[in-house]
Amino acid sequence: MQAVQLAALADAPVGVEAALDVVSGFDTALVNGFARVSEPQSAALAALAAAVAGSPLAEAVSAAVSKVSTGAIGADELTALAAARAALLGSVHDALIDQADTALGRSRFEWTTAPDGATPSPLAAGSRAWLGELAIAGWRGVDHDLVAAADRTVESLLAEPTLRRLAMLLDGFTAELSACAPIATMDRVPARRWADLWTRALLLSRRGTGSTASESVSGRLLPLGVELHEHGTAVQAQLHGVIEIAGAPARRVRVSVAAAKVDTIAGPAIWQLLGVHRQLLTALAEHRALELTDMPLTATGDLLWDDDRAKAGDAADPFVTATVQLPQAQGPSAAPLDRDPVHIAEPVLLEGYRFSDGVLELGDQRIRVELDALPSAGPLTPAAVGASSAVIGVLRWDGGWSLRPLAVRRKVKSALAAFHNGDWALGPTDPKVAKAQAKSGDAVAVLRERAGRLLRR
Numbered sequence: 001m002q003a004v005q006l007a008a009l010a011d012a013p014v015g016v017e018a019a020l021d022v023v024s025g026f027d028t029a030l031v032n033g034f035a036r037v038s039e040p041q042s043a044a045l046a047a048l049a050a051a052v053a054g055s056p057l058a059e060a061v062s063a064a065v066s067k068v069s070t071g072a073i074g075a076d077e078l079t080a081l082a083a084a085r086a087a088l089l090g091s092v093h094d095a096l097i098d099q100a101d102t103a104l105g106r107s108r109f110e111w112t113t114a115p116d117g118a119t120p121s122p123l124a125a126g127s128r129a130w131l132g133e134l135a136i137a138g139w140r141g142v143d144h145d146l147v148a149a150a151d152r153t154v155e156s157l158l159a160e161p162t163l164r165r166l167a168m169l170l171d172g173f174t175a176e177l178s179a180c181a182p183i184a185t186m187d188r189v190p191a192r193r194w195a196d197l198w199t200r201a202l203l204l205s206r207r208g209t210g211s212t213a214s215e216s217v218s219g220r221l222l223p224l225g226v227e228l229h230e231h232g233t234a235v236q237a238q239l240h241g242v243i244e245i246a247g248a249p250a251r252r253v254r255v256s257v258a259a260a261k262v263d264t265i266a267g268p269a270i271w272q273l274l275g276v277h278r279q280l281l282t283a284l285a286e287h288r289a290l291e292l293t294d295m296p297l298t299a300t301g302d303l304l305w306d307d308d309r310a311k312a313g314d315a316a317d318p319f320v321t322a323t324v325q326l327p328q329a330q331g332p333s334a335a336p337l338d339r340d341p342v343h344i345a346e347p348v349l350l351e352g353y354r355f356s357d358g359v360l361e362l363g364d365q366r367i368r369v370e371l372d373a374l375p376s377a378g379p380l381t382p383a384a385v386g387a388s389s390a391v392i393g394v395l396r397w398d399g400g401w402s403l404r405p406l407a408v409r410r411k412v413k414s415a416l417a418a419f420h421n422g423d424w425a426l427g428p429t430d431p432k433v434a435k436a437q438a439k440s441g442d443a444v445a446v447l448r449e450r451a452g453r454l455l456r457r
Helices: 003-007 016-030 040-050 059-070 074-105 126-135 144-148 151-158 161-180 191-204 267-274 278-286 318-324 384-385 431-440 443-456
Strands: 216-229 234-244 251-260 288-298 310-315 346-351 355-357 359-362 363-367 389-396 401-412 413-419
Touching: 003 074, 003 278, 003 318, 003 363, 016 040, 016 074, 016 191, 040 059, 040 074, 074 126, 074 346, 126 144, 126 151, 126 161, 126 191, 144 161, 151 161, 191 346, 216 278, 216 318, 216 401, 234 267, 234 278, 251 267, 251 318, 267 278, 278 288, 278 310, 288 346, 318 346, 318 389, 318 413, 346 401, 384 389, 384 401
Parallel strands: 363 401
Antiparallel strands: 216 234, 216 288, 234 251, 288 310, 346 389, 355 359, 359 363, 389 401, 401 413
């Protein structure tokens, strides 16, 4: 990535700021709920209707705004409002992706998957009713009783495999609301985040339960780097890479594997939770390619990982892949419900920059680096990033473009050395970290032994 490419990302595309202002207005309206619509809330709803006036949603949203303003709130009206909000964020997503593709000289596949024609499950009706209660009460009106009202709905959704995506979203959403309740006492409400979750849940509840279309691919997967997403009860490793398929253009793809965890498992130990994916972890730790056989690949560029269909192969330097293969690899399209700026993560390579105060400077261009996103389960540290001369990262957007590092090159004793988030996938390679981990004991092994003892009783 060159200075001229960064320059092309300096300013947001036309219309992005205006669209986000409309979304923010609607999110603020949700804070106090729609039980009694105030003048500012009416203005926010009118702005939402005006923003989609030229779209197929125009009639439904206009009718929904009229009914909500008079207190006639139903699931159909709220779904229309959620769809309008999602459509605006989708337009922002598309404008930003087009800006990035133009700046980087990249291409991507068009979205061609047919709409899901399956009938929505009757089990999802309960979730729509509860989400309607949230919208009426507003975030300030959420208490423990309102959150607890969703327990049976979440339980029934979890029991149905085809509704697992909605179930997991609602399960996490209710847990977050419960931890904050009563929300009326909070100094600051995360309005954007909760509106995102509310919108996504409401739209997912309207979808059918048809399976995601995919094709089987065989070829060589060249890793670029891995993101680690971790919180108290789960961890996810998301690999960004390029797949070479005979007779077809190279593609940019993702691999996501996850596991449940507890708070006491942190740092390098979290890799043990993903140990069933041995071939994947080997490729990450040893910087090797992966030979894939009939691996499912969705239209969104996600490989549905099956470790039995993969084998760690020859050495493959991610920096070479980023230099040679990445610029010409075709990117995937985002699924309709994933068209949101928060999901943007475009892999890039930057070289020849200066680093100062959490910002990379390339020529007279600057981009913020997400140092707070560096995982404790790998060797990347703010100091390592600051001393680096090359970085593989993912471009993200949150009110402006930023870079999340996946790997860096820096000088160590006058020789160039590479550091990757996945270097410790088979265990820490830093002697000090390995010694500290051995001294503290194997938390994963202890918890598994205790769990096994409880199950035998």
